[in-house]
Amino acid sequence: MDISKTCADCSVRNRSLCGTLDDGELQALSRIGHRRHFTRGATILWSGEPATQCGNLLSGALKMTASTADGREQTVSTLYPADFVGRPYAEDSRFTVTATADSELCMFARAPFEHLLERHAKMERQLLDQAFTALDESRAQMLTLARRSAAEKVAGFLLDMADRAEVTRISPTGPATFDLPINRGQIADLLGLTIETVSRQLTKLKLAGIIALPGIRTITIRDEASLRTRAG
Amino acid sequence: MDISKTCADCSVRNRSLCGTLDDGELQALSRIGHRRHFTRGATILWSGEPATQCGNLLSGALKMTASTADGREQTVSTLYPADFVGRPYAEDSRFTVTATADSELCMFARAPFEHLLERHAKMERQLLDQAFTALDESRAQMLTLARRSAAEKVAGFLLDMADRAEVTRISPTGPATFDLPINRGQIADLLGLTIETVSRQLTKLKLAGIIALPGIRTITIRDEASLRTRAG
DNA sequence: CGAGTACTTGATCGTGATCAACGGGTGTGG
DNA sequence: CCACACCCGTTGATCACGATCAAGTACTCG
Numbered sequence: 001m002d003i004s005k006t007c008a009d010c011s012v013r014n015r016s017l018c019g020t021l022d023d024g025e026l027q028a029l030s031r032i033g034h035r036r037h038f039t040r041g042a043t044i045l046w047s048g049e050p051a052t053q054c055g056n057l058l059s060g061a062l063k064m065t066a067s068t069a070d071g072r073e074q075t076v077s078t079l080y081p082a083d084f085v086g087r088p089y090a091e092d093s094r095f096t097v098t099a100t101a102d103s104e105l106c107m108f109a110r111a112p113f114e115h116l117l118e119r120h121a122k123m124e125r126q127l128l129d130q131a132f133t134a135l136d137e138s139r140a141q142m143l144t145l146a147r148r149s150a151a152e153k154v155a156g157f158l159l160d161m162a163d164r165a166e167v168t169r170i171s172p173t174g175p176a177t178f179d180l181p182i183n184r185g186q187i188a189d190l191l192g193l194t195i196e197t198v199s200r201q202l203t204k205l206k207l208a209g210i211i212a213l214p215g216i217r218t219i220t221i222r223d224e225a226s227l228r229t230r231a232g
Numbered sequence: 233m234d235i236s237k238t239c240a241d242c243s244v245r246n247r248s249l250c251g252t253l254d255d256g257e258l259q260a261l262s263r264i265g266h267r268r269h270f271t272r273g274a275t276i277l278w279s280g281e282p283a284t285q286c287g288n289l290l291s292g293a294l295k296m297t298a299s300t301a302d303g304r305e306q307t308v309s310t311l312y313p314a315d316f317v318g319r320p321y322a323e324d325s326r327f328t329v330t331a332t333a334d335s336e337l338c339m340f341a342r343a344p345f346e347h348l349l350e351r352h353a354k355m356e357r358q359l360l361d362q363a364f365t366a367l368d369e370s371r372a373q374m375l376t377l378a379r380r381s382a383a384e385k386v387a388g389f390l391l392d393m394a395d396r397a398e399v400t401r402i403s404p405t406g407p408a409t410f411d412l413p414i415n416r417g418q419i420a421d422l423l424g425l426t427i428e429t430v431s432r433q434l435t436k437l438k439l440a441g442i443i444a445l446p447g448i449r450t451i452t453i454r455d456e457a458s459l460r461t462r463a464g
Numbered sequence: 465c466g467a468g469t470a471c472t473t474g475a476t477c478g479t480g481a482t483c484a485a486c487g488g489g490t491g492t493g494g
Numbered sequence: 495c496c497a498c499a500c501c502c503g504t505t506g507a508t509c510a511c512g513a514t515c516a517a518g519t520a521c522t523c524g
Contacts (some may be wrong), residue, residue, distance in 0.1 A: 471519080
């Protein structure tokens, strides 16, 4: 298989780390990389295990989770196409990475990838910027987890998802409708709540006329201003 | 003032970013850096304001906090000597950085510092590693904030502080005694609790004979095994 | 000595977890 | 084709943890 052709065709070519490379550099990268497919539910990295691989997400979605010894779980990051997966410069991964949808990754062994980073300053700078952005997001989420109420968490989550999702509207200013990519349990894991609390908050918003739930995973935002008020 | 001499004398010379530089490079760095002193309570960066400065902490301690619009606050990071402060590659700081003790920083304007980073790959790699480490810590803390009980948070906090603090023991295996560098309110901010809950958890541990509180900010760990059990 | 700050303790309240039951949709095997 | 199991989501009842409100103590500083 001609991998360099694959790189040229890559769906995240201009958004991921590789976007900083010229054609020659890309050849070098494609020599150490390979595509791998993970079905929904499959685990890419295990918490506490040696993390010998890293890579870029091409399609699908991943979650990164942390767990207590007795099994309580918290999602600490959600990864979308073009996001980088893994932890250069550390032997072990402290978190578990799992596919929440069928996903394709472009993966590299960590050692040669680190070596490549050293020789491509632009790529390293891009990775540094991505790491700082992830750090800002993670810290913002700490505020939500520790200090916001369940109502605020769910309202904020819906606004975030509406931003990210493909939204359809019956008129340009009309109510926005979109599909949630995850189920109630995964929302609870993300917000530090239980399934029951997420469900109750959604029905509360529905009864208040702020959202509608035309399908089990479909959300219509009928009153965005109120939703923003409730997001705190 | 001969700044290069100051660099040579710097207390964090071998632990911070600058540790990667040779004498010539250090001269270049010292030309754009200057020392600044902040008294306890002073603010180094304001959330939402342009962040034109970054730097290394030389002595003292800082906290980084996030706040909701209505004033609820959460400490998202604690910074100690040799830690890097600021956010390269972004116009604004999303968090407020405050001195929790009288502190000295070695500060740089962001633009020339970024320029310097580009020309010193080792320093950039060191910063990348620090950013990934901070990211791991932040994500581990998300689990604590979202899923651990007040008792687990306080027990875990005491173990962390004992690791970091200068501990004195009456005998090599005897109980460890150390001073907390922060007051109850700051512990509460860090753990996502209230002052009252922190205080109650400490007295509960005292009544159980697991710790002693010889002074208001002094902790003696009398039964580390039990404390670890309670940390979950 | 009085004011102010930090901490502790007590009483009560409310949010969200927990336990439990039930409904709807889907896929499987007899 | 239908009976059944299973998963997911909703709803109800109750409980417990930690927040809130309130009072009081110990220490420091002017």
